[in-house]
Amino acid sequence: MTARPQTLAEKILSRRSGHAVYAGELAVVEVDQVMIVDSIAQSVIAVLKDLEATPKYPHKVSFVIDHVAPASSVSVAQAQKEAREYAAAHGCRLFDVGRGICHQVLIEERLAQPGWIVLGSDSHSTTYGAVAAFGTGMGATDIALAAASGRTWLKVPESVKVFLSGDLRPGVSAKDVALEMIRMLGADGATYQSIEIHAGDRFSRGERMTLANLCVEAGAKAGLVVPGGEVLHAYGYDFPEWVYPDPGARYLREVHIDLGTLAPRMSAPSEVDNVHDVSELRGLRVDQVFIGTCTNGRLEDLHAAARVLRGRRVAAHTRLLIIPASSEVMEAAMQDGTLLTLLQAGAVLGTPGCGPCMGRHQGVLAPGEVCVSTSNRNFIGRMGAADARIYLASPAVAAATAAMGAIALPSDLEEAPHA
Amino acid sequence: MPKVWKFGDSVNTDDILPGKYAPFMVGEDVFQTYAFAHLRPGLAAELGRGDVLVGGRNWGLGSSREYAPMALKKLGIGGIIAHSFARIHYRNLLNLGIPAFESPEIADLLEEGDTVELDPRSGLLIRRTAAGEQQLQLPPPPEFLREALEAGSILEFYRRFKRFPGEREGAVE
Numbered sequence: 050m051t052a053r054p055q056t057l058a059e060k061i062l063s064r065r066s067g068h069a070v071y072a073g074e075l076a077v078v079e080v081d082q083v084m085i086v087d088s089i090a091q092s093v094i095a096v097l098k099d100l101e102a103t104p105k106y107p108h109k110v111s112f113v114i115d116h117v118a119p120a121s122s123v124s125v126a127q128a129q130k131e132a133r134e135y136a137a138a139h140g141c142r143l144f145d146v147g148r149g150i151c152h153q154v155l156i157e158e159r160l161a162q163p164g165w166i167v168l169g170s171d172s173h174s175t176t177y178g179a180v181a182a183f184g185t186g187m188g189a190t191d192i193a194l195a196a197a198s199g200r201t202w203l204k205v206p207e208s209v210k211v212f213l214s215g216d217l218r219p220g221v222s223a224k225d226v227a228l229e230m231i232r233m234l235g236a237d238g239a240t241y242q243s244i245e246i247h248a249g250d251r252f253s254r255g256e257r258m259t260l261a262n263l264c265v266e267a268g269a270k271a272g273l274v275v276p277g278g279e280v281l282h283a284y285g286y287d288f289p290e291w292v293y294p295d296p297g298a299r300y301l302r303e304v305h306i307d308l309g310t311l312a313p314r315m316s317a318p319s320e321v322d323n324v325h326d327v328s329e330l331r332g333l334r335v336d337q338v339f340i341g342t343c344t345n346g347r348l349e350d351l352h353a354a355a356r357v358l359r360g361r362r363v364a365a366h367t368r369l370l371i372i373p374a375s376s377e378v379m380e381a382a383m384q385d386g387t388l389l390t391l392l393q394a395g396a397v398l399g400t401p402g403c404g405p406c407m408g409r410h411q412g413v414l415a416p417g418e419v420c421v422s423t424s425n426r427n428f429i430g431r432m433g434a435a436d437a438r439i440y441l442a443s444p445a446v447a448a449a450t451a452a453m454g455a456i457a458l459p460s461d462l463e464e465a466p467h468a
Numbered sequence: 469m470p471k472v473w474k475f476g477d478s479v480n481t482d483d484i485l486p487g488k489y490a491p492f493m494v495g496e497d498v499f500q501t502y503a504f505a506h507l508r509p510g511l512a513a514e515l516g517r518g519d520v521l522v523g524g525r526n527w528g529l530g531s532s533r534e535y536a537p538m539a540l541k542k543l544g545i546g547g548i549i550a551h552s553f554a555r556i557h558y559r560n561l562l563n564l565g566i567p568a569f570e571s572p573e574i575a576d577l578l579e580e581g582d583t584v585e586l587d588p589r590s591g592l593l594i595r596r597t598a599a600g601e602q603q604l605q606l607p608p609p610p611e612f613l614r615e616a617l618e619a620g621s622i623l624e625f626y627r628r629f630k631r632f633p634g635e636r637e638g639a640v641e
Binding site: 087117170237429431435 | 483495505
């Protein structure tokens with residue numbers, strides 16, 4: 050379709066704008082899916098009403114009640130009621146309390162597909178890049194305009210190529226790769242840019258979601274994992290031939306990570322790019338461990354935690370909160386015994402949804418408390434008290450930390466006696 | 469006379485408005501009073517209309533929540549000058565019609581407590597200090613956004629023209 054080689058971001062935006070566009074240009078594009086979460090639904094509806102507009106393509110608009118689910122107060126319940134009623138009145142999809150986290154649910158429901166443009170009212174909408182969809186987060190005004198018109202405007206981003214080679218060592222996960230990528234790029238290293246991750250046929254769909262999810266923590270507009278080998282075909286996706294970057298496409302910069310050199314990583318308070326090897330932080334006493342969120346609440350994440358915790362107990366002074374990313378994840382983890390293993394270890398289970406990630410309910414932190422979380426942000430005050438400290442890690446490291454009651458590697462447990 | 473309030477690098481959306489104080493948690497009328505609740509307790513009450521916030525790198529990183537810039541709008545902030553802005557927040561600021569200027573030099577030059585006058589359209593900033601008066605020119609917003617800013621906000625622009633800034637009429641559909 051074009052003469053000049055294009056990055057994957059340029060290709061997707063060209064396809065949906067009807068003509069070839071390149072980094073730096075302004076594109077007005079057709080949007081394939083608009084996702085609205087409970088915490089912003091009221092604002093989006095208010096803007097739509099202000100515009101005297103309704104969703105142009107209701108089947109391309111999804112409401113998800115996940116940020117404070119179930120409701121924690123009357124005002125939250127009222128906001129969710131309005132979202133529910135609006136969706137019903139206008140023929141939009143609604144994923145109600147307990148179905149799960151927006152990004153997880155949209156992927157499960159196939160509402161993000163290779164080559165699509167998905168706009169979400171949540172910054173971690175970069176997650177859709179796991180299946181080679183251009184996913185990006187926007188605020189209420191942009192989301193309302195996209196729902197009303199079926200389109201949006203975007204500056205076509207420059208792209209950063211992240212090239213992954215080698216094989217991960219045991220105990221090292223996609224989360225560690227993503228944290229290393231953020232360390233290398235910095236929290237604003239990819240601002241206004243698309244991160245294009247070349248991972249070959251490494252990583253499952255869920256692991257790709259973790260990689261794409263965290264791209265926004267380097268400031269990126271989108272995080273696209275290039276389809277490789279058979280890995281996504283195995284999930285039943287149909288890949289149009291054009292959904293690959295062209296050889297010779299122009300990148301702003303290239304970053305290489307040799308996976309074989311990585312050790313488990315952890316972000317220390319209170320910026321995501323404050324990344325260390327877990328071994329440097331080992332031994333710090335922890336009050337709460339949280340396994341869940343759009344970053345790491347999937348079945349494979351619960352499996353990783355269960356492998357570490359099987360036959361062990363969470364330390365007496367530590368709480369372990371586990372919130373599956375969706376009802377589908379919860380059901381599968383129940384059927385295969387994972388949840389039983391985790392509950393027997395002393396975990397507390399929450400309703401599928403975002404949980405305490407943004408400090409609104411279900412496990413907020415007291416002043417001075419320390420939490421190890423599998424989420425994606427450790428900002429000051431994010432999960433409760435302003436002086437609580439949040440460390441970000443993989444599910445395996447989080448589980449080992451819960452068992453030891455202090456920051457630990459899974460390998461540390463092998464030396465510790467079973468409870 | 470509007471004043472300058474100075475911040476450091478990486479002021480995130482939770483710093484601007486902690487998520488737990490979103491309007492649907494605490495009410496439309498009061499949520500803006502929690503602006504900077506963790507970062508600079510008490511500041512929201514001191515901020516005056518037209519005041520200018522000055523930040524370092526990556527102002528507004530974090531959430532897509534429009535409540536963070538909305539709180540600043542409700543507090544009457546006259547504009548933000550920073551070394552750089554995070555993408556989603558920058559877009560939200562423009563959508564709400566809050567002037568945002570990237571200028572490391574002028575951000576470094578301005579000091580907390582300076583009195584200023586900012587013309588959001590021209591980007592002309594008049595700074596008054598004990599030493600006297602200084603005229604500073606902020607860099608203009610990107611070309612394609614200028615027509616939207618002329619209309620007051622992107623929402624106003626769309627309401628009026630039923631198209632997006634930079635879009636050729638009839639280009640799509």
